Amino acid sequence: MSSEPTRTILDRRSFLRVAGAAAAGGAAWLAGTGPDGPLDAVVEAARPGAVTRYPLRVPPEVSPSGLTLTAEPAVVSLGGTSSNAWTYNGMLPGPTIRAQSGDSAMIALVNGLTEETITHWHGMLVDDVNDGHPRFAIPPGGTYQYQFLINQRAALKWYHPHPHMLTGEQVNLGLAGALIVNDAEELALGLPSGPYEVPLIVRDATTDRNGNLLYKPSSGGFDGKFSLVNGIKNPYLDVGTALYRFRILNGSNARIYRLALSNDSAFWVIGNDGGLLPSPVQLTTSDIAPAERLDVLVDFPQASLGTSVMLRDVRAGWDLLEFRVVNSVSTGGTVPATLPAITPLSIADVSATREFSFDGMSRINGRTYELTRIDFTVPFGQTELWRFTTNGNAPHPVHVHGAVFQVWSRTGGRGAVMPWERGWKDTVLLEDGETVEILIRFDAYAGIYLLHCHKLEHEDMGMMANFMVV
Ligand code: C2O
Ligand code: CU
Ligand code: CU
Numbered sequence: 001m002s003s004e005p006t007r008t009i010l011d012r013r014s015f016l017r018v019a020g021a022a023a024a025g026g027a028a029w030l031a032g033t034g035p036d037g038p039l040d041a042v043v044e045a046a047r048p049g050a051v052t053r054y055p056l057r058v059p060p061e062v063s064p065s066g067l068t069l070t071a072e073p074a075v076v077s078l079g080g081t082s083s084n085a086w087t088y089n090g091m092l093p094g095p096t097i098r099a100q101s102g103d104s105a106m107i108a109l110v111n112g113l114t115e116e117t118i119t120h121w122h123g124m125l126v127d128d129v130n131d132g133h134p135r136f137a138i139p140p141g142g143t144y145q146y147q148f149l150i151n152q153r154a155a156l157k158w159y160h161p162h163p164h165m166l167t168g169e170q171v172n173l174g175l176a177g178a179l180i181v182n183d184a185e186e187l188a189l190g191l192p193s194g195p196y197e198v199p200l201i202v203r204d205a206t207t208d209r210n211g212n213l214l215y216k217p218s219s220g221g222f223d224g225k226f227s228l229v230n231g232i233k234n235p236y237l238d239v240g241t242a243l244y245r246f247r248i249l250n251g252s253n254a255r256i257y258r259l260a261l262s263n264d265s266a267f268w269v270i271g272n273d274g275g276l277l278p279s280p281v282q283l284t285t286s287d288i289a290p291a292e293r294l295d296v297l298v299d300f301p302q303a304s305l306g307t308s309v310m311l312r313d314v315r316a317g318w319d320l321l322e323f324r325v326v327n328s329v330s331t332g333g334t335v336p337a338t339l340p341a342i343t344p345l346s347i348a349d350v351s352a353t354r355e356f357s358f359d360g361m362s363r364i365n366g367r368t369y370e371l372t373r374i375d376f377t378v379p380f381g382q383t384e385l386w387r388f389t390t391n392g393n394a395p396h397p398v399h400v401h402g403a404v405f406q407v408w409s410r411t412g413g414r415g416a417v418m419p420w421e422r423g424w425k426d427t428v429l430l431e432d433g434e435t436v437e438i439l440i441r442f443d444a445y446a447g448i449y450l451l452h453c454h455k456l457e458h459e460d461m462g463m464m465a466n467f468m469v470v
Helices: 007-024 026-031 036-048 167-172 456-460
Strands: 067-075 082-087 094-099 104-111 119-122 141-148 154-161 177-182 197-205 226-229 235-240 243-250 256-260 266-270 273-284 285-289 293-299 308-313 317-328 352-359 376-377 383-391 395-400 407-410 428-432 437-441 447-453 464-469
Touching: 036 317, 067 308, 119 141, 154 167, 177 197, 226 243, 226 317, 243 395, 273 293, 285 293, 293 376, 308 352, 317 437, 383 395, 383 428, 428 437
Parallel strands: 067 104, 094 177, 197 243, 235 317, 352 383, 376 464
Antiparallel strands: 067 082, 104 141, 119 154, 154 177, 197 226, 243 293, 256 285, 256 308, 266 273, 266 293, 308 317, 383 437, 395 428, 395 447, 407 437, 447 464
């Protein structure tokens, strides 16, 4: 551990953060000190079975054309208590951007924070000046104008900050939102929509004794004390007797969840990071690592009227969200028997193989990230095989900018490609002892993109590389 050179940088940043918070202090900071903050903690500690639950928040939807996103401090409700947070447009999570494939995005990012920021559209295929690379970070008071064409298949993407060494802190303090792309192929399936399609941003959090979100990084990754779904602690959602589509994003800095429904009811996974899977898969548990997404169908049958079902994380034993089946409805929604075919990238087309070793907590192939160093170049339009191995301190959720990929193999560890990893992905989990191979082809844009561990503390410590598609 003493050989981790960037550890002191993380510490310096977190020190600055604490100093900044103290200086920012004042009325806004105090306004978040809700009287029920300590009480809430007492209730939980005393009787975990009798937790008071609060309505799930569903962020408002906005269009990507002519949108202004202001990164700014705000006081937000976490359900029973309020907290200071860093937000997009005063909201935790930020507004849900809903776009049609073919739309033009025109988005102004305004930096209302006291430190630099830049926003990355995670999973979006955009040219590099629109990708939110840390070299484009803007100072406090600055504006960054994004303009790009949304030209990709339907999927749940998301947006979050990506400034050099500050991503973990800014995401943890609240800066993140969903970005949903729709297309005609998806529309034709008649999937649950409107109130029956609900984005769920799941993350963990820690609060200080005044109930304010507290970012305490550690080199093993931020380890929060409780979960938030769409920014609400202990949420519930009233549902009808119908099929629901939950668009789940793991927005945590470092935590991996194993999702399950109470009573082991099955659900269908129909999509992931890159959109719809080649076919629906029925499961009773599914893992989701930081930055991964799952597109899940859950049926609440007529017989369940008056009951409640809990979305749980069986790894931590956490109750994430309670579904209260309170309305009898008939929407006629059904799980599609088939999904649109996906053309596999072919191993026979592989023109190059690259090896990436995720070393310790801060290095890829032995090197920590440098903002201006290009670590490798990749030819445009060629299929490549990338092999990820871990050299200690896994798990590492590995993420690539600038392309989506297909998971080809996993050896060691879990030893298989998981059912929810079929189709297209932009983030893949590398557990201890695992080697994961992906097939990838950069056929959207040339330019400078990033490969990094999406455990945000690892990313901030330097487990990231620049590459150039040429
Ligand atoms: Cu979700 Cu490079 O990030
Ligand atoms: Cu990304
Ligand atoms: Cu990592």
